[in-house]
Amino acid sequence: MKHWLILTATLPTSPSGLRVKVWRALKATGAGTLREGVYVLPAHAASAHALADLERTINDAGAEAHLLTVQARDEAQEHTFRSLFDRAALYADFLQSAKALRHEMKSSSEVELRKSLRRLDAQLHDIQAHDFFPGTDSQKASEALAALRREIELHFSPDEPSAASALIERRATSEFQGCTWATRQRPWVDRLASAWLVQRFVDPEAKFIWLADVSDCPKGAVGYDYNGAAFTHVGDRVTFEVVAETFGLTAGNPAMQRLAVLVHCLDVGGHLVDEAAGLEMLIRGLHIRHPDDDDLLAAALPLFDACFAALKAPNDH
Known part of the structure; x- marks a missing residue:
């Protein structure tokens, strides 16, 4: 049987500020209510530490709280505790x-x-x-x-690539200098971010072309973000992540890792990132303002520069 945290709290009815603060904090932890003033949380919950903080907050405010670690008495009680967390x-x-x-x-x-x-x-x-x-x-x-x-x-986007099943091999940037990179027209976040990544970290002289039909990709061009392209979705990684991993750009680079999560979130969902909605709005605005894809990329490059700089900066504001 699992270990459980039990928080007992006796709070004054007035003023109501402490009760509201405690209620909000308990809701944020996901704790279950066994009865009024008695709250339960599995000891393995990621939010478990918050109950200890809440115990101190209540006691520091002059009220009374006790945090206990227990095991259920029997299977019936274990079931009672677990039933509080039926989602x-x-x-x-x-x-x-x-x-x-x-x-x-x-x-x-x-x-x-x-x-x-x-x-x-x-x-x-x-x-x-x-x-x-x-x-x-x-x-x-x-x-x-x-x-x-x-x-x-x-x-x-009927031509959105499906994920390939392949190994991502490490490549040297020296193999991709002065290349023409080709992808689908009207690039969205993954294609724009990948173009930024290539131009800033792989091939500063890279040229980009935008294909109405990917079967028209010129011979010798480096295709990306479409089925059969040299760089495209692999497993659960989007093209930006594949390019970054191929050229070793995320290892030891927390800002690049965070940007990869951000691009992944906007392209296929997954872990929510605070900056996602803002970046999506800005890219949507660029799409509206720039019907020409070359102009769109030119406008997007400084946007990703600024985003990357913000992700590198210490979070001290």
């Missing part, structure tokens, strides 16, 4: 929301669908962050979101 209803609500968004696909704009997809991402992230005993419900929800995202991408 089945939340997953069912999520799947219903995903189903509703699928029905809206034909009548909604790309901007609206991407915004709704971000909301679903956040909804699932919140559920899974407090799902301390994940099972098939969590897996089904993740698979449903991935399938929906793929449907939306194919709806607006």
Whole structure:
């Protein structure tokens, strides 16, 4: 049987400030309420440390709190504790929301669908962050979101690459100097970020061409971000991540690693990144302002420069 944290708290009815503060903190941990003033959390929960902080906060405020570590007395009590963390209803609500968004696909704009997809991402992230005993419900929800995202991408970009199954081999940048790089026209975040990565870290003299049909890729050009290209999605990595790993650009580079997570989030979803919504809005604006793809890339390069600089800077503001 697992270890459990039990927080008991006796709070004054007034003033209400402490009660509100404690309630918000408990909600953030995902703790279950055994009864009023008695809260339960699995000891293995990532938020477990917050209960110790909350115990100190309550006692420092002149109220009374005690944090205990216990094991359930028997299987029946273990079941009672676990039942406080049944997330089945939340997953069912999520799947219903995903189903509703699928029905809206034909009548909604790309901007609206991407915004709704971000909301679903956040909804699932919140559920899974407090799902301390994940099972098939969590897996089904993740698979449903991935399938929906793929449907939306194919709806607006029928030639969006599918993930290849291959090893990512390390290559030297010296092999790719003065090359022409080719990808699909109207590049979105992964293609723009990959072009920035190539021009800033691989081949400063790189030229880029934008293909209406990838079968027209010129002989000798380095194709990227389409099926059969030299650089494209591999496994769960998007093209930016593949290019970065191929040339060893993420190793020992936390800022590049964070940018890779950001691009991944915007391209195929996954781990939510605070900066994602802002970067997506700016790229969307660049798309509107620059119908020519060469102009679009020229405008996007300083945007990614600024983003990378911000990710490198100490977080002291």
